[in-house]
Amino acid sequence: MDFKSSDTITGPRSEDVLPDTATAAVKVVIVGGFGVGKTTMVGSVSEIRPLTTEETMTQAGVGVDDNRGVESKTATTVAMDFGRISITDQLVLYLFGTPGQERFWFLWNGLFEGALGAVVLVDTRRLEVSFDVIGRLEERGVPFVVAINSFPEAPRHNLDDLRRALDLPDHVPIFDCDARYRESSRDALMTLMRYLHEMTPATV
Numbered sequence: 319m320d321f322k323s324s325d326t327i328t329g330p331r332s333e334d335v336l337p338d339t340a341t342a343a344v345k346v347v348i349v350g351g352f353g354v355g356k357t358t359m360v361g362s363v364s365e366i367r368p369l370t371t372e373e374t375m376t377q378a379g380v381g382v383d384d385n386r387g388v389e390s391k392t393a394t395t396v397a398m399d400f401g402r403i404s405i406t407d408q409l410v411l412y413l414f415g416t417p418g419q420e421r422f423w424f425l426w427n428g429l430f431e432g433a434l435g436a437v438v439l440v441d442t443r444r445l446e447v448s449f450d451v452i453g454r455l456e457e458r459g460v461p462f463v464v465a466i467n468s469f470p471e472a473p474r475h476n477l478d479d480l481r482r483a484l485d486l487p488d489h490v491p492i493f494d495c496d497a498r499y500r501e502s503s504r505d506a507l508m509t510l511m512r513y514l515h516e517m518t519p520a521t522v
Contacts, residue, residue, distance in 0.1 A: 342408055345432050346510065348399070348415040349455070350439035351447025355467045355497035356415040357399050359439065363503035364401025364413065398429055403507065411507060435514050436462040437506050439497065442472045445483060452484060463513055465495035465506045 348356045361368045399415030414429050430436075436455055440448045448464075455462050466480060475483075481492050491509050496502040 343410045343412060344434050344511075345412050345414065346507065347429055347433045347436040347460075348413060348439065349436050349451055349462075350416075350467075351441070351444065351451060353444075354439040354441045354447070355469075356439055359437070359467075359497035359503045359506070360399040360401040360413050360415045362498055362500050363403050363507065365404060366402050369398075369400040403504065405508070405511065411511075413507075430458060430460060433460065435510050436460050437510055438462050438464045439467050439495070440464055440480075440484070441467055441469060442475055442480070443469065445480075448484060452486075461510075461514055461517060462490065463506070463510045464490060464492040465497075465509075466492065468494060468496040 348359055350356055357370055361370070398417065399413070401413040401415075403411050403413065405411055414433070416429055438448065438451060438455070452462070452464075464480075464484065464486060466475075466477070477492050477494070481488075481490075484492075486492060491513050493506070493509060495506045497506075
């Protein structure tokens with residue numbers, strides 16, 4: 319294509335440009351079963367316009383996707399969600415949200431490449447969908463924390479009871495979260511970063 323001298327080529331939006339002060343970047347993955355709020359968390363906390371790959375759910379998923387408890391959901395992530403948040407002037411987190419349906423789990427291999435850790439979102443209405451997710455993280459040796467996402471109609475449980483139900487080791491953080499709100503989602507990410515820091519051997 320030929321460009322005229324009057325044509326203007328624009329770069330990224332100013333708010334999307336990485337701050338000059340950033341010296342370190344960390345890849346973090348947001349995981350969980352279908353409909354637990356991964357896209358919502360990335361969207362609520364990202365300081366840039368998030369990239370989403372949501373598509374309208376069709377009849378092709380009937381009998382394949384388990385949407386029990388989230389029957390009103392009309393769109394689903396088919397590849398990933400992506401966002402970015404600056405934790406400090408120097409530290410930036412790149413956020414990758416995984417697809418929830420099991421038929422898209424083959425994409426996890428690439429999404430987990432280079433990731434330092436993960437936030438597992440859990441919906442207490444469908445606790446069973448979290449078992450395989452946590453199991454896959456444990457098999458991969460990926461450090462993770464567990465965020466119990468608050469849904470208005472979801473039953474409330476003691477965190478110790480949920481830890482036992484999910485068979486979580488004592489050292490894995492588990493806490494309440496509301497993925498709709500930036501502050502709560504940021505706190506979840508900060509919990510993961512503190513956990514990763516505690517796991518790092520001190521150097522002399």
